[in-house]
Structures are given as structure tokens and as C-alpha cells.
Amino acid sequence: MGLIEKISAAGVVGAGGAGFPSHVKYSAETEYFILNAAECEPLIHSDKYLIRTRAKDIVDTMLIIGKHMKCSKLIIAMKKTYTKEIEILKQAIGSHNIEILQMNSFYPAGDEQVMILEATGRRVPIGKLPKDIGVAVSNVGTVCDTADALKDIPKTNKTLSVIGDVKIPSIVEASIGMKVSECLEKVGLLNSEFSVIMGGPMMGKIYNCEDIGDLTITKTSNSLIVLAKDHYLLKRQNTPVQHLINQTNSACIQCRICTDLCPRFLIGHPLHPHKVMRNIAFGNIEENPVFEESLLCCECGVCDIVCPMHLSPRRINQLAKRTLAGKKFPKGELRDPEIHRSQRLLPSYRLVYMIDVNRYKEQVPQQTVTFTPDTVWIPLKQHIGKESESVVKVGDTVKQGDLIAQIATNALGANIHASISGKVTEVTSQYICIKK
Numbered sequence: 001m002g003l004i005e006k007i008s009a010a011g012v013v014g015a016g017g018a019g020f021p022s023h024v025k026y027s028a029e030t031e032y033f034i035l036n037a038a039e040c041e042p043l044i045h046s047d048k049y050l051i052r053t054r055a056k057d058i059v060d061t062m063l064i065i066g067k068h069m070k071c072s073k074l075i076i077a078m079k080k081t082y083t084k085e086i087e088i089l090k091q092a093i094g095s096h097n098i099e100i101l102q103m104n105s106f107y108p109a110g111d112e113q114v115m116i117l118e119a120t121g122r123r124v125p126i127g128k129l130p131k132d133i134g135v136a137v138s139n140v141g142t143v144c145d146t147a148d149a150l151k152d153i154p155k156t157n158k159t160l161s162v163i164g165d166v167k168i169p170s171i172v173e174a175s176i177g178m179k180v181s182e183c184l185e186k187v188g189l190l191n192s193e194f195s196v197i198m199g200g201p202m203m204g205k206i207y208n209c210e211d212i213g214d215l216t217i218t219k220t221s222n223s224l225i226v227l228a229k230d231h232y233l234l235k236r237q238n239t240p241v242q243h244l245i246n247q248t249n250s251a252c253i254q255c256r257i258c259t260d261l262c263p264r265f266l267i268g269h270p271l272h273p274h275k276v277m278r279n280i281a282f283g284n285i286e287e288n289p290v291f292e293e294s295l296l297c298c299e300c301g302v303c304d305i306v307c308p309m310h311l312s313p314r315r316i317n318q319l320a321k322r323t324l325a326g327k328k329f330p331k332g333e334l335r336d337p338e339i340h341r342s343q344r345l346l347p348s349y350r351l352v353y354m355i356d357v358n359r360y361k362e363q364v365p366q367q368t369v370t371f372t373p374d375t376v377w378i379p380l381k382q383h384i385g386k387e388s389e390s391v392v393k394v395g396d397t398v399k400q401g402d403l404i405a406q407i408a409t410n411a412l413g414a415n416i417h418a419s420i421s422g423k424v425t426e427v428t429s430q431y432i433c434i435k436k
């Protein structure tokens with residue numbers, strides 16, 4: 001089997017974002033292959049851990065992917081503050097033709113469109129994909145999973161950092177389908193009542209401890225951050241959207257700071273969150289072309305935290321995006337990037353104060369632990385595309401690594417494998433349950 005067949009068989013998908021199937025991404029030919037090692041959000045440590053422990057695998061696999069995609073330029077983009085990881089990568093690269101791009105530490109340095117501009121000087125035209133301008137971007141976890149796939153190891157576990165209000169900040173190797181609550185219990189919590197972010201503090205989803213019963217570790221999990229039960233981020237996320245609209249109508253002063261610091265505006269996209277906020281007073285999202293701009297929003301949340309009136313352009317953009325789902329991107333040309341862009345980037349060290357997570361900024365994982373639970377609930381959709389189709393039935397005995405669900409016929413998707421050995425006890429349209 002070649003690269004594409006192996007990663008398709010192993011069920012590799014984008015390990016940090018929405019889970020785009022890698023066998024589709026790597027089927028293109030591009031000039032650039034960029035390894036996104038910037039770990040966009042604060043308080044996530046999984047990529048740094050993978051670089052420290054698997055640098056040779058990462059470099060070897062980049063060379064294989066680059067050769068397959070006929071790339072002439074291989075770049076590892078990471079923050080210049082990752083000095084230890086940069087040294088380790090330099091040693092692993094040796095004389096190979098891979099450049100390390102040392103980026104300033106700002107948020108969102110790992111945003112795909114921002115990183116492409118920083119690494120290549122190119123910008124993705126509106127409505128197009130990176131491959132249309134000869135660029136492919138993958139994150140560290142995806143390349144490590146590809147390295148495993150090349151050794152015929154399917155995707156059955158996830159490396160994630162677990163920090164915040166926990167007894168020992170940890171790197172956890174967890175079986176896919178393990179309950180988040182069990183994972184947190186095993187790490188040890190400081191408080192019985194808490195909230196938890198799956199992902200980063202800016203773009204991850206935050207849950208009250210009472211609402212995590214059904215949450216499981218998936219192929220795209222990379223971080224759990226435990227915070228206080230009444231943390232400001234939880235309150236902010238749970239504010240009803242109608243309340244936000246009312247607040248906007250009465251308090252938006254049209255200062256346009258949200259626009260002037262919006263990372264997508266800064267790279268030249270026709271996205272003006274202050275205009276979206278002005279127009280929400282009139283409703284009618286489907287008919288008003290201003291809201292088409294919202295389709296360009298990457299939901300990074302910079303606008304929310306810089307708004308002097310504590311409004312939420314991001315949530316209003318999310319509302320518009322949901323309302324306009326399925327609509328094409330607005331027609332429009334990219335402007336040149338803003339000339340003051342470099343002075344308007346949000347420094348990562350300030351971000352942690354602005355979102356009230358500064359007390360965890362010095363926390364680093366102190367142990368690496370592997371959790372293999374007795375029961376897993378493996379979701380059939382952990383990727384962009386269609387749910388995978390089960391190939392097992394209740395009562396079947398499976399071994400860890402066995403195929404249990406495959407890509408739906410003629411659809412975008414990914415194979416799914418048993419993450420523990422045991423008996424299949426439940427097969428639903430959403431998950432497969434396996435008990436030891």
C-alpha cells in the first residue's frame with residue numbers, strides 16, 4: 001500500500017481542527033507543505049510534547065508526505081518562544097531541506113490563513129482552499145498519526161494535555177471513546193464542581209461539570225482545561241443569543257476596534273464585525289448582504305475580548321453563519337494586508353490575562369499517563385463528512401486496532417477502529433460501545 005491507502009486504512013484525520021480526512025488532503029499536489037506547530041491557543045501542550053518525543057518521526061514523515069505531494073518547500077511554523085522544541089527539531093532535521101519558521105507569539109498564530117501568509121506571503125482567495133494556491137497545512141498530531149499509519153498502526157488513542165484545576169497537570173494517552181469524566185477523575189480534580197474546556201480557551205467548547213456525562217475523547221481532542229464552575233468563559237458562552245443582540249443594540253458604540261484587530265480583516269478579508277454588529281439591530285440576516293461577511297469569520301474570538309463594551313461580535317457572526325449555512329462565500333477581492341498589521345496582533349502573554357486564565361500560564365505537564373478504560377463509546381463521526389458505517393454487530397469480539405466502522409460508500413469520511421479489546425455491546429447511529 002502507498003501513503004494514501006495506508007492513512008485511509010488507518011483512519012487518519014486532521015488531529016486538531018474539524019477532522020478533515022488526511023487521505024483526501026494528501027492526494028493533492030502542492031508547492032508548500034507547512035507543519036503547523038504553533039499551538040495556536042494558550043494552555044495547550046500536546047503538540048510541544050509530541051515534538052519533544054517524536055521529532056524524528058515528524059521529520060521523516062514530512063519528507064514522505066512532501067515527496068508524495070511533490071512539494072518543493074517544507075516548512076515547520078512554530079512560535080519562537082518554543083526554544084527547546086526548536087533545538088530538538090533542528091537536530092532531527094539535520095541536513096534535510098526543511099525550514100523552521102519562527103513566528104512571534106501572538107494569537108491566532110496557528111490560524112491556517114494567517115499562517116499561510118506568514119510562511120509563504122500568499123493568501124487564500126475568498127471561497128478557495130489552500131491547495132488552490134499550492135499550499136497544504138497539517139498539524140503535529142496529524143503528521144504523527146501519519147507516521148503511525150505508515151507502520152500500519154491505526155488511530156486508536158489520543159495524546160492530550162490536561163491542565164488547570166487538576167491535581168497533577170498531565171499529558172494523557174487516552175483511548176478514543178473514553179469518557180471525558182473518567183479521564184478527569186483519573187488525573188484527579190481539585191474541586192468537585194468545575195467547568196472544562198475541550199480544546200483551547202478561545203475556540204474550544206466549555207462545559208459545566210454536570211453536562212459532560214456523554215462527552216468522549218475523539219480523534220480531534222487535544223486538550224482538557226479544568227476551570228472554576230463559574231468561570232467567566234462559561235458565563236460568556238452560555239449567554240442567550242437574544243440577550244447578546246439586545247446588548248448589542250443598546251451598547252455598541254461603533255468604535256470598530258473589533259474590526260481593526262480582527263485577524264481576518266488584518267490579512268485583507270472583507271470582514272467588518274462592527275458593521276455586522278450595526279446591522280443586527282435590523283434583523284433580516286438572509287436579506288442583508290452585510291451578513292454574508294460573517295461567512296469569512298474563523299470564530300477566533302479576538303473581537304469579543306477586545307470589545308470595550310464586552311459585546312460578542314463572534315456570537316453574532318456565528319448566528320449569521322448558522323442562518324446562512326450552505327450559502328456561498330461573498331464575492332469580493334482580498335485587500336492588501338493592513339500596513340499596521342504587525343502592531344495590531346494580539347500578544348499571547350496578554351491574552352491569558354484578558355480571558356482570566358493567567359494563573360495557569362506557568363503550568364506544564366508533570367507526568368505522562370496512559371488510560372485504557374473498561375468501556376468506550378466510539379463516535380461514528382469524528383471527522384468532516386459522513387458518519388462511518390459500522391462493520392460490527394452486538395456480540396462481536398474485537399481486538400484493539402480492528403476496523404469497526406468504515407468510510408460510507410462514495411462519501412468523504414474516515415475509518416474507525418476499536419480502541420480497546422472486548423465485546424461490542426451497543427451499535428447505534430452515533431456510536432459503537434465496546435466493553436472489556
Ligand code: SF4
Pocket residue numbers: 251252253254255256257258259273274277306307308309310311312313
Ligand atoms: S468593539 Fe464592541 S463596541 Fe466597538 S464596534 Fe465592535 S462590537 Fe461595537
Ligand code: SF4
Pocket residue numbers: 258261262263264265271273296297298299300301302303304313314317
Ligand atoms: S471571531 Fe471576530 S476577530 Fe475572529 S475572525 Fe471572526 S470577526 Fe474576526
